[in-house]
Amino acid sequence: MDIESGSQNAGAGMIRLTLDGLAVRRGERRLFDGLNLTVSPGEAVALTGANGAGKSSLLRAIAGLLTPEAGVVRFEQDGEGLDPEVARTRHLHLIGHQDGFRSGRTAREELAFQVGWCGGGPDGIDVAVRALGLEGLMDLEVRRLSAGQRRRLALARLLAAPRPVWLLDEPLSPLDARWRAEVGRLMQAHLTDGGILLAAVHDPLPIPARTCEIGGTA
Amino acid sequence: MSAALLLLRREMALSWNGGGGPLLACGFLLSLAVIVPLGAGPRLDQLANLAPGLVWLALSLASLLTLERLFERDFEDGTLDLLALGRLPDEGVVALKALAHWLTLGLPLAAMTLPVGISLGLAPSQLPLLALTAAIGALAFSATGALGAALAIGARKGGLLIAVIVLPLFLPPVIFGAGALVAQAEGRSPAPALALLFACALVAVVIGVLAGAAGLRGSRT
Numbered sequence: 001m002d003i004e005s006g007s008q009n010a011g012a013g014m015i016r017l018t019l020d021g022l023a024v025r026r027g028e029r030r031l032f033d034g035l036n037l038t039v040s041p042g043e044a045v046a047l048t049g050a051n052g053a054g055k056s057s058l059l060r061a062i063a064g065l066l067t068p069e070a071g072v073v074r075f076e077q078d079g080e081g082l083d084p085e086v087a088r089t090r091h092l093h094l095i096g097h098q099d100g101f102r103s104g105r106t107a108r109e110e111l112a113f114q115v116g117w118c119g120g121g122p123d124g125i126d127v128a129v130r131a132l133g134l135e136g137l138m139d140l141e142v143r144r145l146s147a148g149q150r151r152r153l154a155l156a157r158l159l160a161a162p163r164p165v166w167l168l169d170e171p172l173s174p175l176d177a178r179w180r181a182e183v184g185r186l187m188q189a190h191l192t193d194g195g196i197l198l199a200a201v202h203d204p205l206p207i208p209a210r211t212c213e214i215g216g217t218a
Numbered sequence: 219m220s221a222a223l224l225l226l227r228r229e230m231a232l233s234w235n236g237g238g239g240p241l242l243a244c245g246f247l248l249s250l251a252v253i254v255p256l257g258a259g260p261r262l263d264q265l266a267n268l269a270p271g272l273v274w275l276a277l278s279l280a281s282l283l284t285l286e287r288l289f290e291r292d293f294e295d296g297t298l299d300l301l302a303l304g305r306l307p308d309e310g311v312v313a314l315k316a317l318a319h320w321l322t323l324g325l326p327l328a329a330m331t332l333p334v335g336i337s338l339g340l341a342p343s344q345l346p347l348l349a350l351t352a353a354i355g356a357l358a359f360s361a362t363g364a365l366g367a368a369l370a371i372g373a374r375k376g377g378l379l380i381a382v383i384v385l386p387l388f389l390p391p392v393i394f395g396a397g398a399l400v401a402q403a404e405g406r407s408p409a410p411a412l413a414l415l416f417a418c419a420l421v422a423v424v425i426g427v428l429a430g431a432a433g434l435r436g437s438r439t
Binding site for chain 2: 064069088089093096101104112118160
């Protein structure tokens with residue numbers, strides 16, 4: 001890593017993610033079973049599959065927000081196993097459909113809270129706001145943002161509080177062509193820095209990524 | 219700024235911005251101060267005998283009003299997922315939410331018990347003790363309430379479930395809080411009841427935080 005990219009994952013070595021025989025059940029239905037996957041530093045994986053196949057549940061299981069029925073999620077840092085709770089609270093970001101923004105608060109307040117909560121600071125916020133073109137929107141209430149603007153606000157957390165593992169649930173769906181390309185460039189920079197990325201998608205990611213079909217085994 | 223301070227500030231701001239929950243609870247308390255004397259008739263001395271119990275009844279019910287929103291909204295809008303990504307343990311999240319609930323709702327309610335006490339005919343010399351016991355009792359209610367709200371995360375009709383879980387646990391503070399006032403009115407020392415009220419609040423904080431954190435973890439399975 002060069003000096004510039006060293007700032008991305010400062011204090012955190014490269015992380016490798018392994019899923020071993022993962023099975024997830026929601027209610028009566030088993031979504032998938034026996035899922036094996038290894039994601040190495042600098043790699044992106046596009047999770048595809050029909051609606052309801054379990055892409056979002058898989059991301060939540062990896063993040064530790066949902067207990068799998070069987071199998072394990074392993075994080076390794078520099079060859080050593082990481083405690084799943086440490087991985088969840090320090091090394092990963094999950095951005096799902098529900099972004100946690102309160103509609104009556106301003107974009108600035110809500111982003112500052114999310115970033116501060118995840119260990120980022122004001123400098124990171126400035127960088128992220130510029131990178132995602134949010135300068136003119138920060139004083140608006142979140143309810144006044146369009147779907148695409150709101151998603152960009154959510155994605156700003158990825159840059160403002162750098163963490164090596166990005167778990168993204170349909171990150172690009174509300175974005176226009178320009179911002180899809182722009183976010184693609186940010187994803188590429190993250191991978192170049194040795195980060196990893198798993199995204200549930202219906203359209204192909206704008207970066208080179210392996211595809212993992214979910215739900216084929218059920 | 220530390221994560222704990224960030225969360226506390228956000229919770230307090232949301233409590234006042236998000237539809238005026240504390241105002242509603244205070245209005246509920248004040249409306250009791252008007253309705254009960256009118257409904258109970260003109261015999262003030264009889265009312266004064268019941269005043270400690272009635273004030274505590276009103277305080278405990280008013281404390282219930284906003285509990286449903288304590289975790290449920292965060293659960294619905296994804297904030298709980300975000301909170302799980304921070305370094306602050308679940309115990310800290312529950313403790314801060316309970317603290318914010320006490321500061322923004324419990325303390326205003328404790329202040330509102332004064333006009334309620336006056337309208338129910340409580341002796342003016344009892345008002346300082348009423349404010350003190352109500353403030354401590356409200357802390358116990360907030361901590362117990364956080365426990366109930368955390369256990370009810372994701373449940374439909376959560377508000378009803380919270381009331382069923384929490385109301386029995388509200389009884390000890392009510393007994394000792396009202397007991398301190400009765401003891402003072404009868405010329406005995408309120409200190410023993412006051413000490414037990416403090417003990418109830420401490421137990422409620424410890425149990426509320428630990429069990430609430432377990433509820434929060436349980437919501438992630």
